[in-house]
Amino acid sequence: MSIDTLPRAVRHTPHRPPGRRWRSRLDVKAMPYTLVSPYFILFAAFGLFPLAFTLYYSLYDYDLAGTTEWAGLENYTKLLADEDFWNAVVNTVGMFFLATVPQLLLALFLANALNKRLRLRLAIRMSVLLPLVTSVVAVAVVFTQLYARDWGLVNWILGWFGVDALNWRAERIPSWIAIATMVDWRWTGYNAIIFLAGMQTIPKDLYEAAAIDGASRRRQFWQITLPMLRPTMIFVVLNSTIGGLTLFSEPTTFYNGNVDGGSQGQFQTVAMFIVKQGFREFDYGYAAAAAWLLFLLILIGAFVNFMFVRRIGGTK
Amino acid sequence: MMIRKRRGGLAAASALAAAALAAASCSSGGGTASSSAPASSAAAEPVTIRVQTFGGGSNFGYKNAITKWNAEHKDIQIKEEHLTDQFEQQYWPQMIQWLQAGNGAGDVVGIDEGGMGLAKAHPEWWADLKEYGLDSRQGDFPAWKWENGLTADGKLFGLGTDIGGMSICYRTDLFKKAGLPTDREKVTALWPSWDAFMKVGQQFQGKVKDSKFADGTNTLYQVVLYQEAAKNGNVTYFDKENNLIVDKNPAVKTAFDFATKMSQQGLTAKLRNFTDEWAAGTQKGSFATLGCPSWMLGVVSGNAGDKGKGQWDVAGVPGGGGNWGGSWLAVPKQSKNPKEAAMVADYLTNAQTEASIFTDFGNMPSNTKAQQDAAVQGAKNEFFNDAPIGEIFAKSAETLQPVFLGVKHAQVKNAIESVIQGMDDGSVGYDKAWKQLVDDAVKAAG
Numbered sequence: 001m002s003i004d005t006l007p008r009a010v011r012h013t014p015h016r017p018p019g020r021r022w023r024s025r026l027d028v029k030a031m032p033y034t035l036v037s038p039y040f041i042l043f044a045a046f047g048l049f050p051l052a053f054t055l056y057y058s059l060y061d062y063d064l065a066g067t068t069e070w071a072g073l074e075n076y077t078k079l080l081a082d083e084d085f086w087n088a089v090v091n092t093v094g095m096f097f098l099a100t101v102p103q104l105l106l107a108l109f110l111a112n113a114l115n116k117r118l119r120l121r122l123a124i125r126m127s128v129l130l131p132l133v134t135s136v137v138a139v140a141v142v143f144t145q146l147y148a149r150d151w152g153l154v155n156w157i158l159g160w161f162g163v164d165a166l167n168w169r170a171e172r173i174p175s176w177i178a179i180a181t182m183v184d185w186r187w188t189g190y191n192a193i194i195f196l197a198g199m200q201t202i203p204k205d206l207y208e209a210a211a212i213d214g215a216s217r218r219r220q221f222w223q224i225t226l227p228m229l230r231p232t233m234i235f236v237v238l239n240s241t242i243g244g245l246t247l248f249s250e251p252t253t254f255y256n257g258n259v260d261g262g263s264q265g266q267f268q269t270v271a272m273f274i275v276k277q278g279f280r281e282f283d284y285g286y287a288a289a290a291a292w293l294l295f296l297l298i299l300i301g302a303f304v305n306f307m308f309v310r311r312i313g314g315t316k
Numbered sequence: 317m318m319i320r321k322r323r324g325g326l327a328a329a330s331a332l333a334a335a336a337l338a339a340a341s342c343s344s345g346g347g348t349a350s351s352s353a354p355a356s357s358a359a360a361e362p363v364t365i366r367v368q369t370f371g372g373g374s375n376f377g378y379k380n381a382i383t384k385w386n387a388e389h390k391d392i393q394i395k396e397e398h399l400t401d402q403f404e405q406q407y408w409p410q411m412i413q414w415l416q417a418g419n420g421a422g423d424v425v426g427i428d429e430g431g432m433g434l435a436k437a438h439p440e441w442w443a444d445l446k447e448y449g450l451d452s453r454q455g456d457f458p459a460w461k462w463e464n465g466l467t468a469d470g471k472l473f474g475l476g477t478d479i480g481g482m483s484i485c486y487r488t489d490l491f492k493k494a495g496l497p498t499d500r501e502k503v504t505a506l507w508p509s510w511d512a513f514m515k516v517g518q519q520f521q522g523k524v525k526d527s528k529f530a531d532g533t534n535t536l537y538q539v540v541l542y543q544e545a546a547k548n549g550n551v552t553y554f555d556k557e558n559n560l561i562v563d564k565n566p567a568v569k570t571a572f573d574f575a576t577k578m579s580q581q582g583l584t585a586k587l588r589n590f591t592d593e594w595a596a597g598t599q600k601g602s603f604a605t606l607g608c609p610s611w612m613l614g615v616v617s618g619n620a621g622d623k624g625k626g627q628w629d630v631a632g633v634p635g636g637g638g639n640w641g642g643s644w645l646a647v648p649k650q651s652k653n654p655k656e657a658a659m660v661a662d663y664l665t666n667a668q669t670e671a672s673i674f675t676d677f678g679n680m681p682s683n684t685k686a687q688q689d690a691a692v693q694g695a696k697n698e699f700f701n702d703a704p705i706g707e708i709f710a711k712s713a714e715t716l717q718p719v720f721l722g723v724k725h726a727q728v729k730n731a732i733e734s735v736i737q738g739m740d741d742g743s744v745g746y747d748k749a750w751k752q753l754v755d756d757a758v759k760a761a762g
Contacts, residue, residue, distance in 0.1 A: 064416055148593060150602055167586070169593075170741035256591050258405050263588070263738035280409040281727065281762065 058289035064282035075289035085290060087265050088273040089297065091176070095251075095269065096244035096301075099180035104240065107188050111195035112221060125196065128189035139186060140253030147178040147254075154178075169255060175267040182250045187243070191236050198232030199225060230312060237305045245298045246271050270294045362390060363653050365660045367645075368397045368422035370407035371611070372590050373618020376426060376477065376643070377677030381669045385660070392656050401590040403428045404730040414648075415441040421648040423657035424664070427474060428643050432464050433558075433723040435474065435646065442473035443647040448658035450475065456667065460718035461682045465644055474644030475665040476682035478673075479716060480609035481709040482539055482633040482640065485616050488701065489627050490604040494523040500703060504632035510540065510574055513634045517583040520604060528585035528603045533575040533740045534733055535589050535607035541571035542638035546717045553729065553757065554722025562728070562757040572736065572750060579740045588737045595619040607633070609640045610709045613678030617699040630703040637712040639719060642682060680709045687713050724761050731760035 061071040079085050114125050131139070146153045147168040155165040166174045202225065210220050248271040251261050259276040261268025268276075270290065278287030369376045375398055382394045400406040408431045414420035415438070427435055435441065445451070450472060454462055457476050465474030484507075488498040496516065497503055507513040517529035530536055544567030545552050552568065555561045562568050578584055585603040587594040597603060598619040608616065608630065616628060645664060647657040663669060670681035671689040678697055681687055687710055695706035722728070735753040738744035744752055 064413070144592070148596070150593065150597065151600065167741055170586070170738075170743055172743075256402070257400070258402070260405065260734060262743070263734050263741055264743040266743060279413060280405070281760075282409075282412065283762070 054288040054291050057285050058292055060285045062283075062285040062288075064284060071285060075286050076293070078286070079289055079293060084265060084268075085270075085273060085293075088261075088268050088270045091172075091261070091265070091267055092245055092247060092269045092271075092297075093301075095176045095179055095183075095247060095267070096241075098176050099183040099247075100240050100244050102180075103184045103188050104191060104236065106184070107191035107236075108195055110188065110192040111199055112225065114192065114196050115199045125193065128192050130189065131186050132190045134186075136186070136249040137253060139182060140250060143178065143182045143185075144254060169262055170266065172262075172266045175254070175262060179247075179251050179254055179267055182254070183244070183247065186250075187240070191240065194236055195229065195232060198229050202228045226312065230309065233312060234306060234309050237309045238302050241301045241305050242298055245294065245301055248272060248275070270297070362393045363656045365392060365394050365424060365653065365657050366397055366422035367394055367424045367426075367660065367664070368399055368411075369426045370398070370400055370403045370428070371615060372401040372595060373615035374677045375401075375614065375618075377611075377614050377673040377679045378664065380676055381664060381673060385663060392659065394660055397422060401595075403590075404430060404726040408726050415650070418650050421650055423651040423653055424645050424647055424661050426477070426643050427646055428726075429464075429641060429719075430721055430726040430729055432474070432644060433554075433721050433725055435644075436464070436467050437723055439467035439469050439471050439473070441648060442467065442471065443649050443651060443654040443658070445472040445475070445647065445658055445661070448655055448662075450658060450662055453662070453665070456665075456683050456685055458682070458684060458716075458718075461642075464718070465646075474646045475661050477643045477645055477665055477670070478611050478679035479642040479682045479713060480542070480611070480638070480640040481680045481712055481716070482542070482638045483608045483610075483630045483708055484605055484633050485608040485612065485628055485630055485700070486605045487601060487603075487627050488629050490524060490527050490601060491520075494520040494604075496520060498629070500629050500631045500701075503629070507634040510634045514577060514581060514583065517578070518581060521581075521583060524604075527601055529583040529605060530578060530585070531589065531594060531597065531603040531606040532584050532587045533579050533736050535612070536578060536605075537571050537575040537733075537736055538640045539607035539609075539633060539638060540574045540635075541567060542640045542719060543633075543635050544568075544570045545719045546638060550717055550719050552719060552721065553725060553732070553761075554720070556720050558722045558724075560722075560728070560758060560761045562732070563754045568732075569750075572753065575736050576739065576746060576749065580746060584740055586737075586740045588733070599624060601627075607640070609642075610674075610678055610680030610705070611641055611643075613697060613700065613705065617678070617697075620699075625699050626701055628699065629701045630697070630705060630708060632708070637715065639716045674705075674709075678705055680713060727760040727762075728757050731756040 058075055059070065059072060061067075061069045061074070110128060114121075114128070118124055145151075147155075149155065149165060149167045149169070152168070154168075158164075158166065168174050168178045206224050206228075207220055210224060215223070247269045251267045251269055252259055252272060254267070255261055259268070259272040259280065261272050265273075271294070274287045274290045274294065277283050277290060367378065367382070369378065378396055382396055386393050399410065408428070411421060411425060411427075411431075412434070453475060461476040461479070465472060465476065467473055484503075486503060491498050491503070496519065497506065506516050520529045541552060545565075548565055548567040549555075551561065551565060553560060553562050553565070579586075585597055587597050587602065589606070598616055599621060606612070606616070613630070617624070620628065645661045647654055647661055651657045665683060667681075667683050667685035667689065670679075670683045670686040671692045673679050674681055674686070674692050675695045681692065686692055693706045693710050695704070695710075696702040697705045732753055735744055735749060735756055739746060739749040
């Protein structure tokens with residue numbers, strides 16, 4: 001390589017200005033860092049800084065249209081005694097389970113079905129992603145009408161079975177179900193595609209060997225596909241945990257764009273609670289503290305789910 | 317050497333890219349405030365004045381007035397931005413954020429009475445309209461409407477748009493179905509008091525099953541609250557020293573008890589005003605009556621659409637007048653064109669404009685000259701079966717009592733309405749509702 005020849009020549013030249021060497025060393029040492037820096041700069045600006053800033057202000061009584069005073073841990077103690085906060089936590093966790101468990105199961109079986117030889121395979125695979133590219137607002141508008149109390153399709157169908165019209169926005173569990181279906185409509189296809197990608201990395205010869213040994217399709221799924229899918233599953237579960245516990249758009253649009261989540265917070269999530277405290281009550285410090293508690297909640301949720309998924313297909 | 321050089325160049329380029337990314341990220345989310353040149357440079361682009369409003373249906377009723385202005389003023393164009401139907405829950409919090417941040421608010425912004433307490437307490441948010449000669453407008457408004465547009469330190473920041481007045485909007489087709497009279501005089505005679513009103517409701521509900529007598533608890537609760545406030549020193553949730561008096565003011569308890577009875581007797585469609593379901597219910601006949609201050613007429617006609625024409629009418633309210641609502645226009649200090657914005661605010665509140673808004677949409681002028689306008693006094697509303705709205709609202713306008721609203725009125729109002737709505741939709745027990753109302757009000761008052 002000719003690269004080495006020139007510098008060596010340069011190095012042997014006694015009259016070389018001293019700045020050159022410094023510059024070339026800087027080039028070699030600093031360039032890798034420069035190249036990776038955009039990510040870290042962005043992360044610092046949009047990840048680290050907000051985290052630190054939020055932590056800082058969670059220790060203050062910071063009123064947007066008023067004063068800022070040191071409050072210590074008061075925001076946290078107040079939060080832990082705040083019924084509305086716990087109501088939001090229960091709602092969030094409840095909706096998370098209602099939405100995520102069926103979603104992942106459905107996605108898994110959908111992926112398994114898509115992993116077979118089909119006509120128009122690509123078109124069908126693409127189509128399960130369609131709900132994801134529709135805007136949340138459009139989804140919410142449609143679902144809001146489906147779940148309307150007075151002229152909604154769902155209540156109409158329930159009426160065939162003699163069920164009285166449900167007030168989907170006033171009753172707690174029905175509102176959770178409505179929002180969970182909205183979330184699932186959007187995200188099941190996405191998770192199915194990720195599962196599908198994971199399934200395609202499983203070597204075909206495992207299935208062939210199993211088939212020769214006489215394992216049924218179903219047996220192959222439970223004993224080969226599932227255990228081999230564990231890394232993908234961990235990713236999907238962690239991702240859904242983060243998404244589910246920060247749920248915001250669907251329940252907000254379900255209630256006319258209000259972060260109240262029902263007249264008495266029947267479906268107010270923690271994320272909505274934070275926005276309400278911060279941007280409607282203008283109690284930034286309180287909202288910041290709630291944001292940190294949500295962060296903790298996600299850490300706990302992610303850890304529990306991680307431990308759970310690690311045991312799946314448990315032939316370890 | 318060549319390669320080295322290129323690598324150095326690449327490093328520089330990537331550093332540049334990183335810097336550019338960082339810079340781009342900082343500048344995103346910038347405001348959309350109009351930055352056109354002032355009107356003095358005549359040939360330049362026209363100045364755009366953004367007018368931000370809230371409320372359902374035809375809300376402030378500015379459509380025709382703005383079209384007229386824009387045709388006559390090539391150099392100043394008004395652009396209305398109707399942000400949302402809901403004032404306390406969405407419009408006002410967003411506006412406070414913009415005002416506090418110094419960016420994002422329009423050149424002229426509408427403020428509901430519930431936000432005026434806070435607006436007055438923040439003179440730094442507003443341009444002083446006296447600087448643009450608008451203190452000359454004092455004679456146009458009743459004293460209370462004018463004084464509420466002054467900040468604590470005497471700056472003029474808000475000009476009055478409309479006032480409430482009171483009526484009951486009702487659907488003639490549903491009244492007919494229930495075997496009730498449909499003529500507005502006779503309907504008014506049906507309910508001299510709120511007890512009589514509830515009796516009519518029971519009669520109605522006895523005959524009609526798919527529709528409810530009233531929209532929900534809220535619009536009627538407001539009507540009663542403002543009527544009762546007039547009997548209790550013209551205060552609602554706060555006294556004039558800004559102390560929370562929800563649990564002490566008999567007006568609140570009376571209005572609450574009325575809402576409870578309406579709900580317990582099953583007379584309400586359990587819809588909260590300014591929600592989508594409520595708007596749809598107006599159109600589809602979910603309910604037969606609602607409390608209607610003058611500005612609500614435009615909301616009803618806007619929500620019901622052309623098909624609803626002739627189905628609705630306006631009757632008198634049980635127990636006399638009252639004053640729910642009414643708004644002001646203000647010019648935020650952050651406006652780049654405060655002079656032109658002041659001209660627009662002046663135009664939208666002058667006697668001629670306010671009078672035409674009343675005849676077109678129904679919002680009762682606060683401008684006394686407009687109130688005395690013969691066209692206003694004799695106005696009929698085509699949508700509401702040619703109801704003589706001039707007679708109904710203009711007469712009572714002179715005797716309207718201004719109600720004092722505290723700095724945190726908007727927050728407390730929303731908390732209280734949510735409890736009453738929750739009681740109606742079954743998520744708060746009737747026996748627990750009053751206690752929760754007081755607790756939530758205390759919490760919201762912070």
